[in-house]
Amino acid sequence: MFRSQYRWSVLARSILATVIFVVPVAAQQRDAPAPPPGPTTAQAMAALAAAQEAAEALGVSLSCAVVDSRGDMIAMARMDGARFFTTDVAQGKARMSALFGQPSGAMADFGNSAAFSSFNETIPGPLYAFQGALPIMRDGELIGAMGCSGAASQVDEDAVRSALSVF
Amino acid sequence: MKQNKNFSRALLAIMIVFGSVAAPVRLAAQNGPQRLTLSEAQAIIAAAQRDAARKNLRLSIAVVDGRGDLIAATRMPNARSTTMDTAIGKAMGAAIFGRPSAELAARSDSPLYRNMNEVTGGRLRFFQGAVPIVRNGYTVGAVGASGASAQDDEDNVKAALGAVGL
Numbered sequence: 001m002f003r004s005q006y007r008w009s010v011l012a013r014s015i016l017a018t019v020i021f022v023v024p025v026a027a028q029q030r031d032a033p034a035p036p037p038g039p040t041t042a043q044a045m046a047a048l049a050a051a052q053e054a055a056e057a058l059g060v061s062l063s064c065a066v067v068d069s070r071g072d073m074i075a076m077a078r079m080d081g082a083r084f085f086t087t088d089v090a091q092g093k094a095r096m097s098a099l100f101g102q103p104s105g106a107m108a109d110f111g112n113s114a115a116f117s118s119f120n121e122t123i124p125g126p127l128y129a130f131q132g133a134l135p136i137m138r139d140g141e142l143i144g145a146m147g148c149s150g151a152a153s154q155v156d157e158d159a160v161r162s163a164l165s166v167f
Numbered sequence: 168m169k170q171n172k173n174f175s176r177a178l179l180a181i182m183i184v185f186g187s188v189a190a191p192v193r194l195a196a197q198n199g200p201q202r203l204t205l206s207e208a209q210a211i212i213a214a215a216q217r218d219a220a221r222k223n224l225r226l227s228i229a230v231v232d233g234r235g236d237l238i239a240a241t242r243m244p245n246a247r248s249t250t251m252d253t254a255i256g257k258a259m260g261a262a263i264f265g266r267p268s269a270e271l272a273a274r275s276d277s278p279l280y281r282n283m284n285e286v287t288g289g290r291l292r293f294f295q296g297a298v299p300i301v302r303n304g305y306t307v308g309a310v311g312a313s314g315a316s317a318q319d320d321e322d323n324v325k326a327a328l329g330a331v332g333l
Contacts, residue, residue: 033247035245035248036248040244041241041242041243041244044241045241052205068248070248072242072248072249072251073240073242073251074241074242075239075240075241075242076237076239076240077205077208077209077238077239078205078236078237078238078239079205080204080205084232084234084236084237087236087237
């Protein structure tokens with residue numbers, strides 16, 4: 001009888017010690033903030049590799065970028081021979097697609113509107129309403145977008161589409 | 168007559184041999200040092216990620232070419248979103264000035280540095296954490312990291328360059 005009571009009190013004490021000492025220490029560690037929904041780094045890099053393969057098969061040099069649902073870049077790559085500004089365009093198209101959950105090519109009319117120019121001033125960073133980026137969905141939720149730039153816009157979009165199976 | 172023919176054949180052979188050797192050398196001289204390729208940039212990033220995972224750091228890592236233009240960049244899982252911009256900005260500064268970004272920090276307020284930042288669209292970040300990549304005496308690019316302490320960022324990119332032999 002005494003023994004089992006003693007055992008319980010040891011258990012209670014150890015739980016109390018855990019709550020008092022371990023939990024605050026864990027809470028004090030500088031953990032990353034809860035990130036916005038997005039593909040993982042590994043998925044993003046695999047998608048870039050897939051897009052590069054598609055671009056090589058088509059004989060073009062592209063820049064491709066993967067962004068999360070907030071439009072923040074997760075990974076990008078500029079193929080050898082792709083022009084320097086294609087990195088910005090790929091990123092800008094991907095951000096456009098991620099922020100609105102649509103293919104960037106479907107937003108040409110919005111891109112010409114006055115609403116877009118004020119939106120573009122509000123949101124820092126490049127935004128391009130041209131074809132070449134597609135949204136990335138997971139279980140019906142928008143988690144980001146991928147964009148490519150460097151060839152005809154239809155070719156850019158085809159390269160993205162062939163990489164989307166990674167997600 | 169026959170001797171003459173042999174001589175011209177030998178001359179032709181010598182020209183072909185010499186031409187095949189000399190042409191690539193001349194081409195290399197014209198094109199300058201070999202530029203950084205995407206596969207090299209990706210190898211640097213992979214090495215930096217391995218080093219960061221060993222040290223339990225969450226980083227964004229960016230590789231730019233000698234002009235400061237982006238080649239490849241990656242944000243590791245749980246690295247803060249804003250670290251990507253800082254990694255790219257540090258690498259751009261290191262490439263454009265051909266020095267570790269730590270050396271640029273002290274002079275970041277000088278007129279030249281402010282002007283250079285205007286020229287490049289305000290993207291430069293003069294903080295420790297990026298080093299230039301030098302090949303044959305030319306700055307062919309730079310690699311920058313962000314997400315840990317400035318010293319850890321710099322140690323990480325140096326370790327990555329060491330691992331890939333650049």
